[in-house]
Amino acid sequence: MDIKINLPNNDDIKENIYALINILNEMDSCKDNKIILDFSEISWMPPCCVILISNKVLELKKKNVKFDWIPSKNDKVTSYMNKLGFPLGSNVDGGSYVPITHILKDISDRKKLGKEINDLLNKIIGKIPNNINGVSYILSELSDNIEDHSEYNCASIMAQYFPNKKEVEIIVFDNGLTIPGVFSKNNVSFYKDSEAIEKALSGEVSTPKLYQQEQGRGYGLRTCRSLSTEDFQGEIYVFSKNGIVISKYNQKNVLENLKCPLQGTLFCVKITLPKNEIPFYDKVE
Amino acid sequence: MEKRISLFEVFGNNIITRNSMEDFFEEINSLKSNKIVLDFKKITFISRSCADEYLKQRKAIKKQIVEANMPDNICKMFSLVNRQYKKEGLNIVKIIPKCKTNSLIIS
Numbered sequence: 350m351d352i353k354i355n356l357p358n359n360d361d362i363k364e365n366i367y368a369l370i371n372i373l374n375e376m377d378s379c380k381d382n383k384i385i386l387d388f389s390e391i392s393w394m395p396p397c398c399v400i401l402i403s404n405k406v407l408e409l410k411k412k413n414v415k416f417d418w419i420p421s422k423n424d425k426v427t428s429y430m431n432k433l434g435f436p437l438g439s440n441v442d443g444g445s446y447v448p449i450t451h452i453l454k455d456i457s458d459r460k461k462l463g464k465e466i467n468d469l470l471n472k473i474i475g476k477i478p479n480n481i482n483g484v485s486y487i488l489s490e491l492s493d494n495i496e497d498h499s500e501y502n503c504a505s506i507m508a509q510y511f512p513n514k515k516e517v518e519i520i521v522f523d524n525g526l527t528i529p530g531v532f533s534k535n536n537v538s539f540y541k542d543s544e545a546i547e548k549a550l551s552g553e554v555s556t557p558k559l560y561q562q563e564q565g566r567g568y569g570l571r572t573c574r575s576l577s578t579e580d581f582q583g584e585i586y587v588f589s590k591n592g593i594v595i596s597k598y599n600q601k602n603v604l605e606n607l608k609c610p611l612q613g614t615l616f617c618v619k620i621t622l623p624k625n626e627i628p629f630y631d632k633v634e
Numbered sequence: 635m636e637k638r639i640s641l642f643e644v645f646g647n648n649i650i651t652r653n654s655m656e657d658f659f660e661e662i663n664s665l666k667s668n669k670i671v672l673d674f675k676k677i678t679f680i681s682r683s684c685a686d687e688y689l690k691q692r693k694a695i696k697k698q699i700v701e702a703n704m705p706d707n708i709c710k711m712f713s714l715v716n717r718q719y720k721k722e723g724l725n726i727v728k729i730i731p732k733c734k735t736n737s738l739i740i741s
Contacts, residue, residue, distance in 0.1 A: 460658075463651035470648045470679070482679065482707055489650045489681035496651050568718060569683065630710035633682075634721070 350381040383415040447508040473508040501525035524613040527590040542592030543604035583620035637667035642676040649680040659691035675703040
């Protein structure tokens, strides 16, 4: 089965994910035992799309679906995808990129996720000039969130540092229950999926509280968003099932809902490193 | 009998994920030694969730735990978690991170 990759060829994360969900569904519905993804007309490939396709390829490979791809005619796009370790991720550290790392759930070794994140964290902090603890905090909270709540099979993580813009981009995806899915499972009422995401991000409802686990938990997403958008003056995109929440520095949160669901939860965080260290240990609520 | 454990050897330089901390305390609980010295040397970062889990597990374990060589920013993370406990009025554990002495005082 040949699948043409049609994306908007721009860097708008929302537009790209909207378009990509249809492609992922097409991949899912493939009844052949081989998929060929055709990237030939792609002139711009956002990393969040690369990570989602890569995660899906891995999932389908585990179902014995063979995979091949036709690279973009644009050499820069192909080179970029190679640097990110497309299609199946890579442990090779490259330039300012930390390639995609896939983490398959292993219930016999619960330290595995931590060890993988440890390696990834060391790679990214080796590239950034300052605010190592703040960046580590965001990445570790998003990782802990996967482990605590999502009942994932495969989590995919990547990070990137843009030295000229002093920007860090962190992308985390898991193919688990999704935030609205967890809420539904626990009989938490919400009107639309985006509202469920906002409740999770604001800390109004947190999964630990849902599961009536001990107190002192449930700070993860709330502090992650405030640190990313206020202290680092950046932005955070959260896609989960049919919902999207976009939070940006000095802007109102945007809540939208998709027609077709994303089978999982995607966090894209973009932050700008200030010249000085943010005293985040004192600032985080 | 005292046993000294290098956290760097167990976790690497970053201590991440709550479950890994829970498993670690299960392991030290099964040790014969009654006094465990947890050496934080070379640890550069502990996640907030892990610090929270550490404090809860440390409170619950029936062994004497002593921290050694705790770096300043690790101590600050414990202080941050402690601040969150206080803010929520939680009666989980009373902790005084002592950065200058590289240790925690728990009552």
